[in-house]
Amino acid sequence: MDAVRRVTSHADADVPWQAVLTLPFERRVKSRQRAVLDDGGEVHLDLPRGRALRDGDRLRAEDGLVILVRAAAECLSQAASDEPLSLARACYHLGNRHVPVQIEVGAVAYLADHVLDAMVRQLGLCVTARTGPFEPEGGAYGHHHHE
Known part of the structure; x- marks a missing residue:
């Protein structure tokens, strides 16, 4: 399970993504959690506190995988x-x-x-x-x- 440690900046909005993570609002406000990608892969989110993930945000895993966040x-x-x-x-x-x-x-x-x-x-x-x-x-x- 790859650790996802940072959110790409808004300037990175055009960075191509390889995976999608769909979460309800309650889960998009949690900074540390295990999550299942839409394709069944697993990631561990370890994000800065105090910022909710928004639909369209991109995450970058330690292995370089770029993940598109979708609001459920x-x-x-x-x-x-x-x-x-x-x-x-x-x-x-x-x-x-x-x-x-x-x-x-x-x-x-x-x-x-x-x-x-x-x-x-x-x-x-x-x-x-x-x-x-x-x-x-x-x-x-x-x-x-x-x-």
């Missing part, structure tokens, strides 16, 4: 509103509960949770279920997600 499809709740103030309130209350959120135009998405869905509905937003990759905001001092 997950069950998400999407709360939408045409009213910016209602959406801002929902984001505030989710953030106050330390819930990772993916901010979108007119909506906010988070990992599916029926309790949070009820809270957001009480704030006047329409909540729907969807499946897709989850790429939440990285925080004020962390890596940001931008469209």
